[in-house]
Amino acid sequence: MNIRAAVLERVDGPLVVGDLELAPPGPEEVLVRLGASGVCRSDYNAVDGTTSTPFPVVLGHEGAGVVEAVGDGVTRVAIGDHVTLSWTPSCGTCPECVRDLPQLCSTIWPVMGAGGLMDETSRLARGGEAVYHYCFLSTFAEACVVPERSCVPIPRDVPFDVAGLVGCAVTTGVGAVWNTAGVRPGDRVAVIGCGGVGLSALMAAVAVGAEPVIAVDAAPGKLQTATELGAASVVQWAGSAEDTAEAIREASGGGVDYAIEATGRGEAMLTAVLATRGRGAAVLIGIPRAETVVPLPALTIPRMERRVLGSIYGSARPERDFPRIIELYRSGRLPLERLVSHRLTLDEVDRAFELMNSGDALRVVLDLNPGAVPGEEDVPS
Ligand SMILES: [Zn+2]
Ligand SMILES: [Zn+2]
The missing domain is CATH 3.90.180.10 (Medium-chain alcohol dehydrogenases, catalytic domain)
Incomplete structure (x- = not known):
């Protein structure tokens, strides 16, 4: 045909x-x-x-x-x-x-x-x-x-x-929260990058009772949508991984249990790691370019029991x-x-x-x- x-x-x-x-x-x-x-x-x-x-x-x-x-x-x-x-x-x-x-x-x-x-x-x-x-x-x-x-x-x-x-x-974002991370009620969650995948992750976190759910993006319009979908607070990209992570840590009362990264950008992946509290996990969904390398503050990985979780197709x-x-x-x-x-x-x-x-x-x-x-x-x- x-x-x-x-x-x-x-x-x-x-x-x-x-x-x-x-x-x-x-x-x-x-x-x-x-x-x-x-x-x-x-x-x-x-x-x-x-x-x-x-x-x-x-x-x-x-x-x-x-x-x-x-x-x-x-x-x-x-x-x-x-x-x-x-x-x-x-x-x-x-x-x-x-x-x-x-x-x-x-x-x-x-x-x-x-x-x-x-x-x-x-x-x-x-x-x-x-x-x-x-x-x-x-x-x-x-x-x-x-x-x-x-x-x-x-x-x-x-x-x-x-x-x-x-x-x-939707499945990429929702599944990262429900399957890869296994977010539970009361877990603190940040979602970095509020396009279709990130907002799907945000809805999934809200649906299971994560608290707070913090939305992070550079675009004010997307943060507005995230608020309408249940984000407790929003953090606008602050120009660097360190400053943005600090704002997330402040908004969450000391760091999140899960930072869901949906942009595929190296600096956003670093933000996700830096935004976690002890035993917290950066959940990396976004697909980076093959040559992307993310340098991590290695001491904090064992000292804080931080984790990095990859997630493909949720x-x-x-x-x-x-x-x-x-x-x-x-x-x-x-x-x-x-x-x-x-x-x-x-x-x-x-x-x-x-x-x-x-x-x-x-x-x-x-x-x-x-x-x-x-x-x-x-x-x-
Ligand atoms: Zn796709
Ligand atoms: Zn097979």
């Missing part, structure tokens, strides 16, 4: 929206008609070369839609199901999966960079030439073919924009965590709709990246089938 999609031709290259050929789903693959896709920093990492990927490529890894066709052997989903897509279709059998660390699956990570699906071949083409997938998904398109294991069924009343964000930003198991996040959204405990600051069409994808890079946007979402997504109209009322 033919679809419209945004193709990135090369590093720093243009994103060209045009027609592609999408092959039918193979065994254990699923064709999804997309409702919406969030635009993530990790997509831009392919544009500016932070992440290397084969070209030409269709970016996008934060989508949700309706199952339109299934390949042989598919058992997890059926035609008509609404799904959120996971970019870690973990294998379930490798040593990391057996250790209950599907986010570190040693089968999928080496395959992901090849730009195909699980068999390392592409279902996308243009004029007969292969076009590559991104993170097994490629959601800057009207439809995509993905591994069955990327599909997590969701209730039909969840809007596709919110459901799409659960596929990356240490999540998507089939377990997407539904519980969505249930708390439906009950109003995680007001995820507040993350969507801009809605654009596929043709406006360049503008989406501009907004993201301006620092003014929370999450920009592309509406991929304006009007109705086929299959959406049979939503029960």
Whole structure:
């Protein structure tokens, strides 16, 4: 079938929206008609070369839609199901999966960079030439073919924009708080960087009863949103890691139990470490450039029993965590709709990246089938 999609031709290259050929789903693959896709920093990492990927490529890894066709052997989903897509279709059998660390699956990570699906071949083409997938998904398109294991069924009343964000930003932030850190009621939490991921972490900390929850950012508008979402106090970036950490320590009564770092900047990572109190942990979510090195005040690590925890994809198991996040959204405990600051069409994808890079946007979402997504109209009322 033919679809419209945004193709990135090369590093720093243009994103060209045009027609592609999408092959039918193979065994254990699923064709999804997309409702919406969030635009993530990790997509831009392919544009500016932070992440290397084969070209030409269709970016996008934060989508949700309706199952339109299934390949042989598919058992997890059926035609008509609404799904959120996971970019870690973990294998379930490798040593990391057996250790209950599907986010570190040693089968999928080496395959992901090849730009195909699980068999390392592409279902996308243009004029007969292969076009590559991104993170097994490629959601800057009207439809995509993905591994069955990327599909997590969701209730039909969840809007596709919110459901799409659960596929990356929300789970990355919420999971860092609930899974990686294991924040408990009364723990002191600071969130550094209040974009879509950071605000998701903040909502998760508020939802479990962390106190206080302190929001840190350079942009006053984002701090205002953080306050509306339950931050007890806010700290504006003070120009250096030391000064910002001191302000967090003051606002928290002597340092936090968990400092969640969502920017990927080295100075913000140092801030996170310096903001912790004894036994506290800096939880590093943001993806830094490969050459980034963070010098730490080593003496304080043993003396204060400080810890540094890494978190990828919120240490999540998507089939377990997407539904519980969505249930708390439906009950109003995680007001995820507040993350969507801009809605654009596929043709406006360049503008989406501009907004993201301006620092003014929370999450920009592309509406991929304006009007109705086929299959959406049979939503029960
Ligand atoms: Zn992402
Ligand atoms: Zn695995």
